[in-house]
Amino acid sequence: MRVQISSPDLEPEPEEPGSHGTARPRLTPLxxxxxxxxxxxxxxxxxxxxxxxxxxxxxxxxxxxxxxxxxxRRYMTWPSGRVFPEQIPYTLDVGGDETARRVGISPDTRCETAVDPQLGASLGRHGCRAVLRAVYLDEPQGLAIAVGVAVFPDEPAARAAAAGFPARNPRPGLRTVPFPNSVTARFADSARQAAAVRQRGPYVVAATVGYVDGRPVVRGAKRQNDLFALAPQLTVAVLNPLTAPIPVDCDSGAWTC
Incomplete structure (x- = not known):
């Protein structure tokens, strides 16, 4: 004889609202x-x-x-008059200490218009960001000097770009900036006589020198020593402050360390 034992009636646990009958696991306090x-x-x-x-x-x-x-960032954060000081001292073998005075600063900062076309392509390949240019007069005001600051992403790019500038030959090189209604109005590219270039950090500073009356280079003619002495001194005078390190103050809001 078999005895069947019926299971007790168990009330189902109430469903939580929105569960639609789906069982949810519960975390115990432990x-x-x-x-x-x-x-x-x-x-x-x-x-x-x-x-x-x-x-x-x-x-x-x-x-x-x-x-x-x-x-x-100095080429952007410094005033143009700080990049190109109003006066730059220089020294000649004959004549001693003299001062070059700034005539003007070009508003055109495009890389492709600041140098000769064959050099512009090289600057573009190395990531040239801008070229700032200014023109100076020597103390006797017989020579004009165009000084340009070419800006690159980093030092290796600047170093590679600087190698494309001839050591003393102004062609291909930095173009002049004739300022109308000034003594440098006739200082055209054809008047370039000598040049120099220096590089440090992300900057290449180049200079080209010629006579203010616009006379071109005469093949075989001897050029005065001042032409070759001025350009290197002005490039260094612009490059040194532009790349001089200063103490880093990480507590100042001007620095990001």
Whole structure:
């Protein structure tokens, strides 16, 4: 004889609103506590590391990078009169100490118009960003000197671009900037007699010199020594301040370290 035992009537657990009969796992207080503890175990070390990053002193590499970025931005952040000072002293073998005076600064900063076409292509390949140009007069006001600052993304690009400039020959090279209604009005490209170029950091500084009366180069004619003495001195006078490092102040809002 078999005895059948019927199962007790069990009331189903009430469904949570919106469940539509889908069972949801529930965390017991113990599991919830373990989950919270695990989250804290991950977040606390992360917060400690973040706080350490925010309060630590910048590394030497970070300071160097900050200094490099500051120098690379000077062509934009400095006033044009600081890039090209109003007066630049120079020295000649005959005549001693003299001063070149700025005539004007060109508003055209395009790379392709600042140099001869065959050199412009080279500057473009190396990422030229701008070329700033100014014109100076020597003290006797018989010579005009165009000085240009070519800007590149970094030092290797600038170094490669500088190699395309002839050492002393002004062609191909920096073009002149004749300022109308000034003594340099006839200082055209055909008047270029001598040149110089220097490079440091992301900058290439070039200069080209000629007579203010616009006389062209005469083949075989001897050129005065002043032509060759002026260009190197003015390039260095512009390049040195532009690339001179200054102390990095990471606590100042002007620096990003």
């Amino acid at each position: 599991l919830a506590g373990l989950a919270a503890a695990c989250s804290l175990a991950v977040l606390v070390p992360m917060a400690v590391r973040l706080a350490g990053e925010l309060t630590r002193e910048p590394t030497a590499a970070e300071r160097r990078n900050a200094a490099t970025r500051e120098i690379a």
